[in-house]
Amino acid sequence: MKAPIVWVSGTLTAATALVASLVIVTASRGAVTTFESSAGPLAVQTVAQNLEHPWGLTFLPDGRMLVTERPGRLRLVTAQGEVSKPLQGVPEVWASGQGGLLDVVADKDVATNRTIYLCYAERAGSGGRTAVARGTFVDGDAPRLDAVKVIFRQQGPLSSGNHYGCRIAQDASGDLFVTLGDHYSHRNQAQSLSDHIGKIVRIAPDGSVPAGNPFAGRDGARPEIWSLGHRNPQGLALNPADGSLWEVEHGPRGGDEVNIIRKGENYGWPVIGYGIDYSGAKIHEATAKPGMQQPIKYWVPSISPSGMAFYTGKLFPDWNGSLFVGALSGQMLVRLSLQGDRITGEERLLRALSERIRDVRQGPDGALWLLTDSDAGRILRVTPAPN
Numbered sequence: 001m002k003a004p005i006v007w008v009s010g011t012l013t014a015a016t017a018l019v020a021s022l023v024i025v026t027a028s029r030g031a032v033t034t035f036e037s038s039a040g041p042l043a044v045q046t047v048a049q050n051l052e053h054p055w056g057l058t059f060l061p062d063g064r065m066l067v068t069e070r071p072g073r074l075r076l077v078t079a080q081g082e083v084s085k086p087l088q089g090v091p092e093v094w095a096s097g098q099g100g101l102l103d104v105v106a107d108k109d110v111a112t113n114r115t116i117y118l119c120y121a122e123r124a125g126s127g128g129r130t131a132v133a134r135g136t137f138v139d140g141d142a143p144r145l146d147a148v149k150v151i152f153r154q155q156g157p158l159s160s161g162n163h164y165g166c167r168i169a170q171d172a173s174g175d176l177f178v179t180l181g182d183h184y185s186h187r188n189q190a191q192s193l194s195d196h197i198g199k200i201v202r203i204a205p206d207g208s209v210p211a212g213n214p215f216a217g218r219d220g221a222r223p224e225i226w227s228l229g230h231r232n233p234q235g236l237a238l239n240p241a242d243g244s245l246w247e248v249e250h251g252p253r254g255g256d257e258v259n260i261i262r263k264g265e266n267y268g269w270p271v272i273g274y275g276i277d278y279s280g281a282k283i284h285e286a287t288a289k290p291g292m293q294q295p296i297k298y299w300v301p302s303i304s305p306s307g308m309a310f311y312t313g314k315l316f317p318d319w320n321g322s323l324f325v326g327a328l329s330g331q332m333l334v335r336l337s338l339q340g341d342r343i344t345g346e347e348r349l350l351r352a353l354s355e356r357i358r359d360v361r362q363g364p365d366g367a368l369w370l371l372t373d374s375d376a377g378r379i380l381r382v383t384p385a386p387n
Contacts, residue, residue, distance in 0.1 A: 097161020127158025151207030
């Protein structure tokens with residue numbers, strides 16, 4: 001008979017052989033490199049490595065993490081860097097192009113309900129679409145997901161392998177916001193309310209439509225839609241200062257954006273924007289238009305933002321309230337200083353690391369935790385360097 005499992009701070013009381021049969025040893029685990037910053041020297045520790053294109057990270061109540069790998073694997077990782085075998089129960093994904101197993105989020109009440117949400121690319125006919133599933137995390141000698149159920153499927157023209165969006169953020173009421181890309185070749189659908197292409201949707205934890213969605217009940221509109229006019233949003237987070245929803249999304253050649261997402265608003269893609277097509281051709285009618293929202297920041301040239309987190313920890317008191325954004329093509333961590341709804345400064349960090357930063361999270365220890373996007377991706381922990 002298995003020992004009962006009880007969540008406690010910093011550890012999990014259960015069979016102590018939890019990781020003995022699960023650990024993948026990482027040869028250079030624990031290696032630390034120092035980088036300069038406005039808050040003083042930063043220590044960047046490699047907690048784990050040799051993950052294949054890790055994409056999303058979420059913390060469990062005991063400090064362990066669930067980490068996705070894009071080909072379709074979900075791993076349980078301890079704060080010391082012990083990496084489990086792939087968890088069973090993960091839905092089948094379409095790992096093609098930019099698609100696969102992408103974001104993972106633990107429910108705000110995971111300590112009691114053990115619910116985990118996954119966002120991933122699902123095969124549909126001749127292409128793919130974004131889907132969201134929920135399951136129950138079962139711990140023990142062979143951790144797994146149980147009772148997995150798809151709660152949302154993106155409706156509209158299919159993707160050939162690009163622009164899935166696929167970030168999840170959960171608000172205080174438990175509702176889920178999910179970013180949905182334009183599938184690259186269906187950009188004009190981002191302006192249509194008849195499908196989910198280029199949208200952010202709001203759903204209840206069971207996938208139903210919560211009361212108050214702005215387009216629910218409108219003829220021809222998808223009731224899950226919260227905002228429209230998005231290209232490929234790969235970062236989503238709630239600002240702890242006021243509960244507002246913030247997003248970062250990829251532009252084409254230039255025009256990556258930071259947006260504050262408000263109910264029912266149109267964020268302009270592809271009608272307005274600050275970039276050009278990859279061919280050099282003009283895409284947008286203009287950079288602004290009545291009825292369409294402006295970003296609070298944009299980047300030209302692009303940095304390819306992915307993953308974001310507001311910092312509220314104690315390890316970096318000078319950075320409290322900052323917004324951190326990973327950059328893929330930019331190969332850096334970006335810190336944005338804020339004053340209310342305004343971005344007042346930008347600091348580019350870890351550039352000498354030369355890594356594509358896919359996700360950014362604040363850990364329960366107050367450190368910044370990063371995922372690097374490569375065939376041998378790493379989990380990095382960023383803390384002040386010792387004096």
